[in-house]
Amino acid sequence: MRYGLTGARIFTGEVFVDGACLELDGGQIAAVHPAGQEPEGLPCRSLPAGSLLVPGFIDIQVNGGGGVLFNDSPTPQALAVMVAAHRRFGTTGLLPTVITDTPAVTEQAAGAVLTALTRPGSGVLGLHLEGPFINPARRGCHAELFVRTPSEQDRQGMPDLARRLGPGRLLLTLAPEQVEDDFIRAMVAAGAVVSGGHSAAGAARTRQAVAAGLSCFTHLFNAMPPIAGREPGIAGAAILSPQAWCGIICDGVHVDPLTLRLVLAARGAERMILVTDAMPPTGTDADQFRLYGETIYRRDGRLVTADGVLAGADTDMAACVRNAVTLLELPLETALRMASLHPAMLLGQDRQRGRIASGFVADLTLLSADLTVLGTWIGGDWATGAADG
Template identity: 45%
Template sequence: MLTALTNARVFDGHQCLEGYAVVLNGSRIHALLPEKELDTDIERQNLEGGVLAPGFIDLQVNGGGGILFNNSPDLDGIRQMLEGHRNGGTTSMTPTLISDSLVQQQQGVAAVCQALEEKLPGVLGVHIEGPFFNPDRRGTHKQDYIRPMSAEDLEWLASIRRHHPDMTLLITLAPEQTKAGQIQTLADAGIRVCAGHTDANHEQIKAALAEGLSGFTHLYNAMRPLTGRDPGVVGAALADNDSWCGIIADGHHVDPTAIQVALNAKPAGKVFLVTDAMATVGSNENSFSLYNEVISEQDGCLVNAEGNLAGSAIGMIDAVRFCVESVGASLQEALRMASLYPAQYIGKADQLGRIRSGYRADLVHFDDAFRVQHTWVAGSKRRHMN
């Protein structure tokens, strides 16, 4: 049965449209057309203002809904994360496993594979962040797990894609913790390889890009910075026109001016938003356990006992709002950073990130104060009371 969503400004992934309706047919978008052209027999849902946009896509989400994926690497944990982040407008994600034992990470990957096999809406794949990091840039990742990539690691990672060729698989690593050719092998297997938690120099990053490195995880954070005589990881990321950069726009991880610098330096479409969210997002909890250490939320950010940042406490709508109100990005560009651009990075822009006939009906509706009112995941609607 067709249903028309009316009386909201529609951002279709390219532009904002007034007086348009989005017609849904089950899990798919049937049409985008002027409201005056709607057939009279189509059921209408009056959204009473606000903005209707493509649902947000989060490619780095460690937890939510009260759980951390590493602590609950199972299907129920994934479901809780999806529920926790839906209030923030996220309609699809890659649950993220941080540095841990191989057994724990394998359990998490198996849970994501199960979710995909059961067609759990909102799960795109998995993001494995670590443990192949530079110890000096590990951040809150536990020292005991940090190590170089081995041949066995390479075989396991490549095998995930062989057995599940349609899944999105992202790997964050420090290029200097790999051997020549390993990044190439991962990229050839269809894995999106990102640099993060790295102290690589400019030449090492250029070599990694030549092998197939395609992204940079939480730009500016846990990586060698840009200086006048040492471009570092940040300089290499900003100078490269082909790679993508994820960025945490929460007001704590990156200064608004630094975000603007990245937007000015990179070609349009190459910077996307991530939350790097932890367990507290979408829950009533203000603390959780990471590596048997209590992480607490203080003044809108998460810190460990030493006062160091330990992920973020935001949903995607918060990042969109921050980009508009603090960075000075247009609403359209902020929304593209939250939906279209991550979809393009993972090769899903023919299904997600736009409001267009045939696309999956993943949508977010929010008011002028950036409060999420409704979401649709594969056409399934939910009203939010924010």
Template identity: 45%
Template sequence: MVRLHCPLLFDGECIIANATMQTAAGRIARIGARDDGVGIAFPAGHIVAPGLIDIQVNGGGGVLFNDTPDRATVRRIAAAHARAGTTALLPTFITDAPHGLDAAIDAVRASLAAGDPGILGIHLEGPFLQARRRGIHREDFIAHLAEDDVRRVIALRDAGRTLVTLAPECVAPQHIRALVAGGAIVFAGHTEAPYAGMLDAVARDGVSGVTHLFNAMSQLGPREAGVLGYALLHADLWAGLILDGHHVKRESFEIAWRLRGRNRTILVSDAMSPAGSTQTHFVLQGREISVQGGRCVAEDGTLAGAAITLSDAVRIGIREYGMQASDALYCATRAPARLLGVQAERGCLQAGAHADLIVFDADFQVAAVMQSGRWINAGPAIAPLLELDDAV
């Protein structure tokens, strides 16, 4: 049994002052008002929150999922992000050759079967995209979705969640419906779909969200609202959002926030291999990518994901975009848990949930991380407290 005395605690909905939490056997046993029992007392200003959940993670710890799509890579990426507070994630495989897609699905299936910590499923961002909105994705790998592809994409079935990003205008409606019927969550992304096309894709076919709002999608204009306009007007649509200071300007974020709020807005990292590492350059499918001020860019200036972790996005959202702490945390915990259908056990601090948590200091830097009831990271302010507690 581990007892934690928390000056501030975000339970998945709101921030509570002066709470005590107990964990046992990798689960949360109890949360209540602060008591005087023996335990770990975090310093003033520290906030304890559920472990973060990232639905778009291309890499981390110096490796990319696309480079070597196997279980070892999945584990290394997950471990790097876990140390930064992301205790659950979807490894993300971007547009690539068909054999790479199969290997990625097999790797995640193997990781899920082995019970590797933090793996909830897979995000397939492509290859069924609009070439004109491909961004960093290789055009020669972009493909049309066929019936055989549907069976491959949903191969995880009940083993884990499958999120698919596709361009609705490039995929037959019956194939989108087949993905959804097979258990996949389908988001629109890298798309030039018009507003009316997006309306059909959602109401008729089951598309339920958009990938990296504002980026790689048809924009809002005077005579055509596009995918962006649809997402801004329909707050019941899920929307991933990269708040790294580069992908979205603060003014654009404020417009989206006023229209959408936090309910179905999900912070994502879109992390590449430098996240959680000291790497400053890497190669993505033959293209040299460099890290410049926290963003990843190709030689021609094309954005190629981000170098942040989700805890960075939370801090940047609060410090640079003006988010309330409870809202930023909600969008990185409770919202993605609801999307993935794991809200009873993850993305919240309540009795019975996984003992996954992140401790932030007053500046929203990561001070400590617990995953499945085990401390996996602790900074200098917290480590001595853990060493003194016999239960840890």
């Protein structure tokens, strides 16, 4: 069914357009018509005055939501719950994330994602494996029991998994010092995106890994050593790798906003990505959940173990966009790109998502003037947002 959306300011992924009509045709964007030039007879829906129509948010690091932890429930049904929970906060596409666990959990998660990828409008864009090839000294809340270096079976099976999922559908977070460059090259050749994280790698080792194909850094500054005068480490190497992408948790908790502003001053925002690192409480009123059999508490905007160790984040993508504007003092256009176009580019999906343009998937987010979510379209299908219930 063809129809138009009018009344909102439209952010194309590049610029804001006033007075335009966005024409949808089923699950795709048909056209953006300038003011007064919509096709005669096109049925139109008027959007709230002052609202913003923007490309749907893409979250590449989602551990859970709606009361579900993907590690514990690696099923298509759990994915549907997670997508619905995050959709209320503007996310129209996500990478469900498995943190360090057994090979059996990884395989079950891959099966669930493969099933979701066959369903148009599922909201699932691929799989993020955060581990198990991480540094045990920088594991954070990951279970040390499951941390390992790649086995011979992994060296064959992980590239096979990337090929099964398809190009850009597997994001693998690893510690560069825990793997060989040949493993990174094999993963990239198979179509995976390799990201550095949960690592104590020095700058030299990190730069070698980037040369081998590592192209992203997972939640910059978290689970990695601070930059030091005589050893900039993985964080320093990330900042000085202009072609690499950096994910940041912009919640005001995981990284001091002034530190993130230093990063932006050093490298700009062109390859920065907002992520949530969200856990099961997102979209619920729960004040705790279980992780590896341990209780994680939701307290004052934090998710922490009994010892106070951060265990994921208590945030959502709309909040991260608002924080990027208020805490990092970024232009709204830049913050929106960090939530949509940039992750689409990382995953090689920027000819389908991340922009409002003819031929793109109709994954859209409708924001109020204060950047709360009024609703979303996934594949052209509408659902109300957190602001409406």
